[in-house]
Amino acid sequence: MPIQRAKSLAKLYAQVAGYDLVLVPDAPLASALNRRLDRPQFGTFATTPRRLAAGRREQAEDRTAFLELADTVDDSWKALSYAIGNVLQCWEHHGQAEAILEYSAYDDPTTQTVVDGLSSLQSTSQQLTEFTVDSDQSVAVVGLPEFTELERSVLPSEYDTYSLLTDDAFDYPVFNIFRSPSAIVDAVVDTIDEESADNVAVVLDSSSQYSPLIESALEAADIPYYGGPGFIHDPDVRAVLRLLRVAYRGSETTVSDVAPILSRLGTDVDIEHTEKRLATIDLPATAWITDVCETIEDRTFGSLLTAYEEKADRTLDRLREELVALGLDDTAITEPRVSDLSFYLDTYEVPVDRENEGVLLADAKSAGYVDRQAVFFLGLDEGWTNSAPQRPWVDTEAQFDRYIRRFQRLIQSGDDQYYLVEDTAGGQPVTPCLYFEELLEETFEQFSDLESVRYDRTVDGERDGFARTAIEPPVESKTVDTISQTSLNNFVNSPREYLFSRLVNSPDKDYFREGNLFHDFAEFYVNYPESIDTDTLSEVVDIMLEEAKPFYPETDRVLRRRQYRIGLETIVEYLDAHPPTAPADLPPAEDPDENFFASYFDRPVDSPLTERQFTNPDLGINGKIDLVEGPTALLDYKSGSKKSAYDVCKQAAMDPPSDTVNYQAIAYLAQFRTHQPGEELSFSFFHFLETLEDAITGDADIDDTLTTVSYYAQSFDEFVGTRAAYEVLLDGYKDCVATFEDLGFTAYSDIMTDLTFPDTTDRSAVRESDFADRFAEAVRQETSDNVDAEKGADQAIRALNGVRKRNFFEGDLDQFEGFVADRLTEINRYRAGEERFPIEGLGGEPNYRRIDHRDMFLEDSR
Numbered sequence: 001m002p003i004q005r006a007k008s009l010a011k012l013y014a015q016v017a018g019y020d021l022v023l024v025p026d027a028p029l030a031s032a033l034n035r036r037l038d039r040p041q042f043g044t045f046a047t048t049p050r051r052l053a054a055g056r057r058e059q060a061e062d063r064t065a066f067l068e069l070a071d072t073v074d075d076s077w078k079a080l081s082y083a084i085g086n087v088l089q090c091w092e093h094h095g096q097a098e099a100i101l102e103y104s105a106y107d108d109p110t111t112q113t114v115v116d117g118l119s120s121l122q123s124t125s126q127q128l129t130e131f132t133v134d135s136d137q138s139v140a141v142v143g144l145p146e147f148t149e150l151e152r153s154v155l156p157s158e159y160d161t162y163s164l165l166t167d168d169a170f171d172y173p174v175f176n177i178f179r180s181p182s183a184i185v186d187a188v189v190d191t192i193d194e195e196s197a198d199n200v201a202v203v204l205d206s207s208s209q210y211s212p213l214i215e216s217a218l219e220a221a222d223i224p225y226y227g228g229p230g231f232i233h234d235p236d237v238r239a240v241l242r243l244l245r246v247a248y249r250g251s252e253t254t255v256s257d258v259a260p261i262l263s264r265l266g267t268d269v270d271i272e273h274t275e276k277r278l279a280t281i282d283l284p285a286t287a288w289i290t291d292v293c294e295t296i297e298d299r300t301f302g303s304l305l306t307a308y309e310e311k312a313d314r315t316l317d318r319l320r321e322e323l324v325a326l327g328l329d330d331t332a333i334t335e336p337r338v339s340d341l342s343f344y345l346d347t348y349e350v351p352v353d354r355e356n357e358g359v360l361l362a363d364a365k366s367a368g369y370v371d372r373q374a375v376f377f378l379g380l381d382e383g384w385t386n387s388a389p390q391r392p393w394v395d396t397e398a399q400f401d402r403y404i405r406r407f408q409r410l411i412q413s414g415d416d417q418y419y420l421v422e423d424t425a426g427g428q429p430v431t432p433c434l435y436f437e438e439l440l441e442e443t444f445e446q447f448s449d450l451e452s453v454r455y456d457r458t459v460d461g462e463r464d465g466f467a468r469t470a471i472e473p474p475v476e477s478k479t480v481d482t483i484s485q486t487s488l489n490n491f492v493n494s495p496r497e498y499l500f501s502r503l504v505n506s507p508d509k510d511y512f513r514e515g516n517l518f519h520d521f522a523e524f525y526v527n528y529p530e531s532i533d534t535d536t537l538s539e540v541v542d543i544m545l546e547e548a549k550p551f552y553p554e555t556d557r558v559l560r561r562r563q564y565r566i567g568l569e570t571i572v573e574y575l576d577a578h579p580p581t582a583p584a585d586l587p588p589a590e591d592p593d594e595n596f597f598a599s600y601f602d603r604p605v606d607s608p609l610t611e612r613q614f615t616n617p618d619l620g621i622n623g624k625i626d627l628v629e630g631p632t633a634l635l636d637y638k639s640g641s642k643k644s645a646y647d648v649c650k651q652a653a654m655d656p657p658s659d660t661v662n663y664q665a666i667a668y669l670a671q672f673r674t675h676q677p678g679e680e681l682s683f684s685f686f687h688f689l690e691t692l693e694d695a696i697t698g699d700a701d702i703d704d705t706l707t708t709v710s711y712y713a714q715s716f717d718e719f720v721g722t723r724a725a726y727e728v729l730l731d732g733y734k735d736c737v738a739t740f741e742d743l744g745f746t747a748y749s750d751i752m753t754d755l756t757f758p759d760t761t762d763r764s765a766v767r768e769s770d771f772a773d774r775f776a777e778a779v780r781q782e783t784s785d786n787v788d789a790e791k792g793a794d795q796a797i798r799a800l801n802g803v804r805k806r807n808f809f810e811g812d813l814d815q816f817e818g819f820v821a822d823r824l825t826e827i828n829r830y831r832a833g834e835e836r837f838p839i840e841g842l843g844g845e846p847n848y849r850r851i852d853h854r855d856m857f858l859e860d861s862r
Helices: 009-016 027-035 049-054 061-069 077-094 097-102 109-120 124-130 181-190 210-220 235-246 255-264 284-294 301-312 317-325 335-347 396-410 434-439 485-493 495-503 510-527 534-551 554-577 596-601 645-651 664-673 692-697 723-729 734-743 745-753 763-767 770-782 789-806 810-831
Strands: 004-006 021-023 139-142 160-162 165-169 175-178 200-204 359-363 374-378 416-422 452-454 610-616 621-630 633-638 681-687 706-712
Touching: 004 396, 009 027, 009 139, 009 160, 021 049, 049 124, 061 077, 061 109, 077 097, 077 109, 077 124, 077 335, 097 109, 097 124, 109 124, 165 396, 175 181, 181 210, 181 374, 181 416, 200 210, 210 359, 235 255, 235 284, 235 301, 235 317, 235 335, 255 284, 284 301, 301 317, 396 434, 485 495, 485 621, 485 664, 485 810, 495 810, 510 534, 510 554, 510 596, 510 610, 510 621, 510 633, 534 554, 534 596, 554 692, 621 664, 633 664, 645 706, 645 789, 664 681, 664 706, 664 810, 723 734, 723 745, 723 789, 734 745, 734 770, 734 789, 745 770, 763 770, 763 789, 770 789
Parallel strands: 021 139, 139 160, 175 416, 175 452, 200 359, 200 374, 374 416, 633 681
Antiparallel strands: 004 165, 610 621, 621 633, 681 706
């Protein structure tokens, strides 16, 4: 069926103007009719059944009932609230409170207490039950299908009915499609000013992201509004609740847990402390919160509120009134009571005084009519769909009919309607509100399937935006000459992440602190191996535990002690078994980092083997080498999980880049070959915690901690004809070994001299290439019938291709150097302001698992 056109307010008023009493389904419609009243009226003209029976504005009787009954039942507050909701709902649909007791599943002591209690209270539902409209009055009932059974019970024996919908179809306006919710909100706010605010309404799903976006945008533009955030959204109320909750988190409470409280009080704590446990730090800004947490059992809710008010220098009278009403003001704080208070404030809407002026914000799921000249409807998606209560007393078909009638009226509110929507979100189509599926005689899956128009985000050039301070004289951007492998990884994944990682400080984290301590110990041990014995190692473990203490609960201490001990012993074992030798002629560190254990033991660390920092403008890279094992070997300590040589090389891919880019190995090998040109070089990752579980059982093998990739100072095509390549074939698959032992190195080298290995690492492409056919034929001709030359040649191709996938060759490092130069050119172009730092990296959409500043990405602006 098509959308039925709603009857105009003027026509509706003309039909009911002569009646003594007009009953309508919602209060805003009643107010609109009353404003059109053009004659003296004694008593009520247009109203809702609830307002008529109660003689006042409608109140949230579920909350009122809860406050009256909270002390009368032994059950939990959640159980009481559940029972009150069921009783009121059943009462609404059946007309009698006792009707719920006819359903055995709901006939329990708490429900019986609620039924008895509500019957004795002067609740709105009770007044509706007892009230009947004076039969001497002429009564018009508007929108009768939307009335519930309880609302119909007040009607006199005779009355006239009028429909809110006509038989004509409503020609709904086009859907205006925007790229994001923020773009939609910008479009709305750009059309409103302080003078026009009283003529505008915004209808949205109050639980969606549109609600905080429109509220903050209106506040930023100094445009008044009402109908938005409720009592629970008051920042001071939320801060008090958070303070109560964190007091029971114990030793696991971190500075980040209390950061919203500090922010509300205008206090900042350095970001380096964010991940640290509150009880382990001594900061003036957090001292009072620590005191609250330690003394929480000695406080009442009222005294804690007083402490917060004194700290915030403001009073929270409305919250104190609510604590008194709940009987909590003088009650000792306990964790169950904190949960009860949180539940209450999350469940019930506590009334607050509002100035009803400015833009009206209306909830799409509860409003049926909005009396404003211009109405913006935001989203219109699945969040607008009401779900009929799944209770046996609810007629779901009748309830759905009420919902869809109300929806049809709502979307026609105002003289001018504007539907502002998203077509896709997160790469997925946005499904329009399910009522459209029932109403529109069209097939559609998203808004672009219907009549629509797309809008790009526009920028109001007249707005000032953030305050700017002119710099005199103008400052030119500095050119970046080198980049670290970490920054390069960030930039390739997302240039904007690279930007924010340089602009924004990050908090200290446990794995950073622990990793640095392990690194410092390894460096110290290389310098002073003779000074570390069993007792000293135990002392080092104690030191590490104390340094990492702010990041973990006391319950983890035994486990971490064992982990630290095994990690340190593994480092000692490896360095004893593989003592570093005289390095290449590497320059000393320009600005060496302070070593924690060198300071602790008061000994300098100045070995030319450790912590070799470098800055190479010719290559465009900088970094720090953990350990130079020898003239041709580098090593890097890793506390994380081990990766294979294949993964290391795959992550260094450039065209296209890997989803998990990591250019450390190839970058450091590129630097190392400038000192050792023409040499075969190696780079090893030493994962000293990899064998943690095996060490506990006594089965650890130090070789399992290493991942090594090599650099060959030649092209891969040159490498395949060398003795080193031939030796690979003699240490591989069975048929490969037999075939090439039979062939011999000289014949193998001659064959490879005449062939060119394909320029691809795709195994199937290599095996199906012309090279594979010629190679197999040449091997077959040069070997005896005692071997399976065809299978051996195929296995040889796979083995050689595997070598290429697990190592770097001359062309790889050459390509990397050009790759770095291109990235530096891009960085300097962005820094100069020629373009914005984009979100997308070289591989397109970034890997968001590797993004630390996602909340700072304004994606709709790109």
